Amino acid sequence: MKLQQLRYLVEVYKQGLNVTEAAEKLHTSQPGISKQIRMLEDELGVQIFVRNGKRVVDVTAPGKEVLRIAERMLLQAQNMKRIGEEFVKVDGGSLTIATTHTQARYVLPKPIKAFLAKYPNVRLSIKQGNPTQISEMVVEGEADLAIATEAIALYPELAHLDCYSWNRSVVVPKGHPLAQIDHPITLQEIAAWPIVTYDFAFTGRSQINQAFAAKKLEPTVVLTALDTDIIKTYVNLGLGIGIMASMAFEPERDTELVAIDASHLFEDSVTRIGFRRDAYLRGYMYDFIELFSPHLTREKVQAELLCDNDL
Numbered sequence: 001m002k003l004q005q006l007r008y009l010v011e012v013y014k015q016g017l018n019v020t021e022a023a024e025k026l027h028t029s030q031p032g033i034s035k036q037i038r039m040l041e042d043e044l045g046v047q048i049f050v051r052n053g054k055r056v057v058d059v060t061a062p063g064k065e066v067l068r069i070a071e072r073m074l075l076q077a078q079n080m081k082r083i084g085e086e087f088v089k090v091d092g093g094s095l096t097i098a099t100t101h102t103q104a105r106y107v108l109p110k111p112i113k114a115f116l117a118k119y120p121n122v123r124l125s126i127k128q129g130n131p132t133q134i135s136e137m138v139v140e141g142e143a144d145l146a147i148a149t150e151a152i153a154l155y156p157e158l159a160h161l162d163c164y165s166w167n168r169s170v171v172v173p174k175g176h177p178l179a180q181i182d183h184p185i186t187l188q189e190i191a192a193w194p195i196v197t198y199d200f201a202f203t204g205r206s207q208i209n210q211a212f213a214a215k216k217l218e219p220t221v222v223l224t225a226l227d228t229d230i231i232k233t234y235v236n237l238g239l240g241i242g243i244m245a246s247m248a249f250e251p252e253r254d255t256e257l258v259a260i261d262a263s264h265l266f267e268d269s270v271t272r273i274g275f276r277r278d279a280y281l282r283g284y285m286y287d288f289i290e291l292f293s294p295h296l297t298r299e300k301v302q303a304e305l306l307c308d309n310d311l
Contacts, residue, residue, distance in 0.1 A: 003077055005040040006070040008033045009048065013067055014140065017049070017056040075141060075278060092121040093282055098134035098143035099126065101227045103271065106248050108147070111291040119284050130199065130226060138276060144285060145275050147292070150206065152274040159305055160274035163293035167263035168208070169249055171235050171242035178241065179258040187215050187265055194222040194240030196231050207267045208243055232257060277305075 007026065012033065015021040023030040034054075041048050048063035049056045059067065099108065104126055116124065127134070127143055131151030137143040139157045146152055152160045170190060172178050178189060191212065198205045212219050222240045225231050228248040235242040236256050249259040273289055273296070275281065286298040 001040065001043060002036075003074065005036045006074055008036050009040065010067065010070050010074060012037065012049070012056060013059065017058070019056060071141075072278070075276065078141070078280075093284065094123040094125070095145070095285060095288060096125040096127065096143040097145050097147060097288075098137040099128060099147040100131065100134065100149075101128055101229075102245055102248055103147050104128055105228065106245075107271075108292070111288065114291050115284075115288050118287065122284055135274065138274060141276075144279070145273055145288070147271065147273050149269045149271050152272045155274070157276055157278075158274040159277045160272045161289075161293075161296055161301065161304055163271045163273055163296065165268040165270050166245055166247055167268050168243055168266050169246040169259040170262045171232060171244055171249060171254075171257050171259050173236060173238065174256055174258055176241070176258065178260060181260075184264055185260050185262060187212060187217055190241065190243070190262070190265075191217045191219045193220075195219050195243060196223045196225070196234050196240045197221060197243040198231070199224040199226050207269060211266050 008022065008028075011022040011026055012019055015025060019030050019033055023033050026033070037048065044066065046062040046066070047060050048066050050058035050060055097108070108126070112124065112126075115122075127137060129137065131148040134143065134146045134148055135151045135155050135158060138146040139155055146158065147163075149166075152158055170178065170185060178185065178193070181189070197208060220240075223231075223234055225234075228244050231242045231244050232248075232254060234240070243262065246259065246261070246263070249257070251259075273292065275285075281301075283298075286301060289296050289301060290298065
């Protein structure tokens with residue numbers, strides 16, 4: 001049994017059982033992958049994939065168990081490599097962060113700037129997606145850390161820590177009637193206008209839905225977006241009023257818009273950072289977590305993980 005065979009096996013599964021796409025991803029040949037997987041099946045004495053001619057069409061029951069163990073073995077091999085790098089390449093390595101547009105655009109620049117100044121030899125990559133996508137990136141080993149408001153806690157493979165709480169503002173064009181009110185805005189006043197807000201799978205959308213439902217209101221959502229800047233763009237065009245993260249409103253840039261505090265209407269959302277429970281975190285990864293959320297020191301993260309493993 002070779003690690004290369006396990007990589008081939010897992011990649012075929014990740015590519016939807018498409019051997020050709022797995023070969024392209026791994027920069028090798030389709031016959032080579034097929035041969036190595038057959039050799040692994042012969043060695044184990046079980047069939048991992050169900051085939052229809054030359055096509056892989058399903059995974060057998062024992063194959064599912066083999067895949068689960070193979071993924072864990074590949075991760076542990078990566079952890080061993082990281083342990084070696086921790087002592088040989090103290091200030092070098094790589095860090096891949098999966099996050100949402102709002103975090104990447106409005107929250108991450110400051111900690112990333114500080115991190116790059118401290119670790120100029122670390123290759124830093126940022127991948128964007130919705131909370132479900134970025135959580136899956138970390139589960140599948142495509143990213144080291146996930147930063148998002150929702151979804152991370154839904155994945156048992158991921159350890160997660162609370163970073164900070166935030167809430168929302170209603171954003172309207174200058175001169176809009178809602179900008180003239182002299183009292184805290186109400187849900188009824190918001191529901192009277194077309195609304196532009198986050199996509200259903202995105203940042204804190206569930207709190208928005210729950211707040212309107214509790215008042216038996218049915219707002220008219222005319223546009224949903226994955227990108228806060230898209231929300232502001234279409235509010236500025238007059239398509240509707242926006243409901244978005246307060247942190248994403250920049251008075252010095254959003255000069256044609258007015259932000260109205262709505263934190264009294266919606267429950268706070270909590271941004272979390274997540275990583276695989278069985279991953280080895282290098283020293284600079286702990287440092288990044290603390291730069292992003294200063295209360296999450298290395299000792300705090302390790303203590304949380306220890307408590308989590310004891311459950």
